[in-house]
Amino acid sequence: MTFLLIAHRGASAEAPENTLAAFDLALEQGAKALELDVRLSADGVPVAIHDATVERTTDGHGPVAGHTLAQLKALDAGSWFGPRFAGERVPALEEVLVRYRGKARLQIELKSEEVELPAGVAALVRQHKAEHDIILSSFIKAQLERARPLLPEVPLAWLVRRFNNEVIQEAAEAGFQSCCQPAALVTAELVREAKARGLTVVAWGVRSVEELGRLVGCGAVAATVDWPDRARKNIERKFAGPARPSTRSG
Numbered sequence: 001m002t003f004l005l006i007a008h009r010g011a012s013a014e015a016p017e018n019t020l021a022a023f024d025l026a027l028e029q030g031a032k033a034l035e036l037d038v039r040l041s042a043d044g045v046p047v048a049i050h051d052a053t054v055e056r057t058t059d060g061h062g063p064v065a066g067h068t069l070a071q072l073k074a075l076d077a078g079s080w081f082g083p084r085f086a087g088e089r090v091p092a093l094e095e096v097l098v099r100y101r102g103k104a105r106l107q108i109e110l111k112s113e114e115v116e117l118p119a120g121v122a123a124l125v126r127q128h129k130a131e132h133d134i135i136l137s138s139f140i141k142a143q144l145e146r147a148r149p150l151l152p153e154v155p156l157a158w159l160v161r162r163f164n165n166e167v168i169q170e171a172a173e174a175g176f177q178s179c180c181q182p183a184a185l186v187t188a189e190l191v192r193e194a195k196a197r198g199l200t201v202v203a204w205g206v207r208s209v210e211e212l213g214r215l216v217g218c219g220a221v222a223a224t225v226d227w228p229d230r231a232r233k234n235i236e237r238k239f240a241g242p243a244r245p246s247t248r249s250g
């Protein structure tokens with residue numbers, strides 16, 4: 001049984017999301033895959049940050065798209081989470097590719113609407129020969145469709161907020177490899193339906209280890225989690241099974 005745990009924005013329960021500190025920690029904890037959110041800076045550089053504005057996760061103000069890479073790099077992306085992370089920076093996607101390629105699968109979420117974003121990401125992926133290390137995900141179907149001809153060998157995962165037969169059909173017709181939906185909506189029946197249409201099911205928004213266990217039982221292949229360490233230990237326990245009965249007669 002392989003179930004892929006994807007560290008959501010890194011080990012984001014324990015370190016500031018979408019920073020090298022969070023990604024490094026996830027790897028130290030044994031994560032084999034990292035999720036990051038990517039947007040464009042004002043000068044067109046793909047950077048790892050979730051929100052459209054910098055307020056929540058840095059000491060700056062205003063839209064990400066209103067900052068050049070140099071201006072984003074001047075911000076503190078760690079202190080909001082805790083003083084020991086002071087000085088963490090907003091990583092450029094390129095830094096992430098260079099640092100983790102070959103060490104972890106990267107689920108790169110095309111977060112923003114800019115039509116130039118898929119091409120910017122694809123160029124870096126080609127430049128760093130990371131085609132076989134990544135998955136591209138997005139809630140924005142058009143971004144995945146823009147990425148496909150640029151990186152035809154890269155799996156595409158469509159993020160949705162609902163899960164039903166219509167979504168499965170739409171994802172299959174679009175030629176995506178996975179559909180990703182809130183953990184609470186995943187059922188064994190829908191996973192079967194998705195598989196029959198050639199799609200794997202990835203869950204997001206997992207709230208507990210119990211829910212993670214339920215997802216595995218339903219046949220989902222992966223989930224993004226903020227706490228990869230706890231999740232891994234729990235999954236390993238689950239698949240270790242009960243202790244083997246002794247073969248000794250006494």
Ligand code: G3P
Binds near residue numbers: 008037159203205224
């Ligand atoms: O794993 C999917 C997840 O990243 C989607 O939601 O808002 O955390 O990017 P969000």
Ligand code: MG
Binds near residue numbers: 035036037109
């Ligand atoms: Mg995301």
